[in-house]
Amino acid sequence: MQTLYPEIKxxxxxxxxxxxxxxLYVDESGSPEGLPVVFIHGGPGAGCDAASRRYFDPTLYRIITFDQRxxxxxxxxxxxxxxxTWHLVADLERIRAHxxxxxxxxxxxxxxxxxxxxxAQSHPERVLALILRGIFLCRPQEIHWFYQEGASRLFPDYWQDYLAPIPADERGDLVSAFHKxxxxxxxxxxxxxxxxxxxWEGRTATLRPNPQVVDHFSEPQRAxxxxxxxxxxxxxxxxxxxxQLLRDMHKIAHLPGVIVHGRYDVVCPLDxxxxxxxxxPNCELQVIRDAGHAAAELGITDALVRAANQIARKLLDLPPEEV
Structure with missing residues (x-):
């Protein structure tokens, strides 16, 4: 199993x-002359951390991490x-140019x-390849599944804690109730x-309970x-x-890519x-059989590190890494 690269500053x-x-906070690590890669964190609202730059071989990559608005x-x-979304798309272009x-x-x-x-669909000419995990297309049915009804049936005990701040008469539209x-x-x-x-997100993000992931999500400022x-x-x-994202895939279907997705991802189901x-069709789909949603799960981490090496060696015309 591949693990994260050692910590770098x-x-x-x-x-x-x-x-x-x-x-915006932006930083660069790895090789200044390396293949540029930008780490685009989740949430929205989660931010980057020291692990974000550790999926990439620092001798091959110029690693850019940034915290979104x-x-x-x-x-x-x-x-x-x-x-x-479109402010953040513009921010990526601003960072790239800067x-x-x-x-x-x-x-x-x-x-x-x-x-x-x-x-990528807005600026396909600026993209070399994509490495994506835990695909989230942000369609209404996905938001309904996780925040209204669906995942609730798998985790009724955790769901009760999620519901706790919302009075019973407002639970017909939980996103609106939380937004208020x-x-x-x-x-x-x-x-x-x-x-x-x-x-709720932290508790359901992993196949097996992981207190570190829960603590990461529930830290007050990050929460x-x-x-x-x-x-x-x-x-x-x-x-x-x-x-929209599926409709406009023809704009980037020619780009190489790797999708890594946990078989038992409850936050963003495999479909x-x-x-x-x-x-x-130009992407490789890797379904990780013993994983949920979180990048911290061993099978997900392994697949992401391997994918980053695979893409770098292909784009830099290097021989495949020996296993």
């Missing part, structure tokens, strides 16, 4: 102002102002796969709702940005037209990856 950090009030080290924290990159590899998981597809609290003036109610929303920004996006259908694969 960035060789450059940037604070990039975009539309007010947002300032309102999360991580970007400021202001948990801000919903000027925060939409760093003097002509084309790059996109590496995105969960919401990161959504944003990767939206960016997450954007309201009552900060105690806001944090209560944020913790319930984000902890607030995840819950507020996700709910803001989902109440607006991620600012996408119906089936998302299957539907994408049907309209993207």
């Amino acid at each position: 960035p060789y450059a950090r940037h604070e990039l102002a975009v539309e007010a009030p947002h300032v 309102g999360c991580g080290r970007s400021t202001p924290h948990a801000s919903l102002e000027n925060n939409s 760093l003097g990159i002509d084309k790059w590899v996109l590496f995105g998981g969960s919401w990161g796969s959504t944003l990767s597809l939206a960016y 609290r997450l954007t309201g003036a009552d900060q105690i109610a806001q944090m209560h709702a944020a913790k319930a929303w984000s902890t 607030l940005s995840i819950a507020r920004i996700e709910c803001h996006y989902f109440i607006h259908n991620a600012f996408l037209e119906p089936d 998302n990856a299957w539907a994408l694969h049907q309209v993207w």
Whole structure:
């Protein structure tokens, strides 16, 4: 099994102002002359961490990580102002131009796969390849499955804690009910709702219980940005037209790619990856049999590290790595 590369520190950090009030945190690590790859984190609202740059061979890749609007080290924290899918697509272009990159590899998981597809379909000429995990197409049925009814039947015990901040008479539309609290003036109610929303995601993200993943999601500052920004996006259908990402795959179907998806992914069920694969014949679909949604699961990590090596060696015309 392939594991993450050893920890490395960035060789450059940037604070990039975009539309007010947002300032993005961006860093670079690995080889300055390497193959450019951008790590596109999930959520929306989760931010990057030290592990984000460790999927890539630092001798082959120039690794760019950044925190999307309102999360991580970007400021202001948990801000919903000027925060939409298309703002983030524009931010990626701004980062690419700022760093003097002509084309790059996109590496995105969960919401990161959504944003990767939206960016690639908007700027196909700037993309070399895509490595995607836990495909999330942000269709209404996917949001309904996880936040209203579906996954609730598999985890009724965790679901009760998710429901706790919402009165019974408001549970017919849970996204709207959470949105009301997450954007309201009552900060105690806001944090209560944020913790319930984000902890539900952390508890269901892995096939086997993983307290570290749950703790990561439920840390108060991260929980607030995840819950507020996700709910803001989902109440607006991620600012996408119906089936937009599948509809527009013809724009990037020629690009090489790898999809890694857990067989037992409850957050983003496997039919998302299957539907994408049907309209993207140039990609390789890897179904990880003993995994759920999280990148931290051993089988997912192994597949992602191997995919990154495979793509780098193909694009750099290097011999395949010896196993």
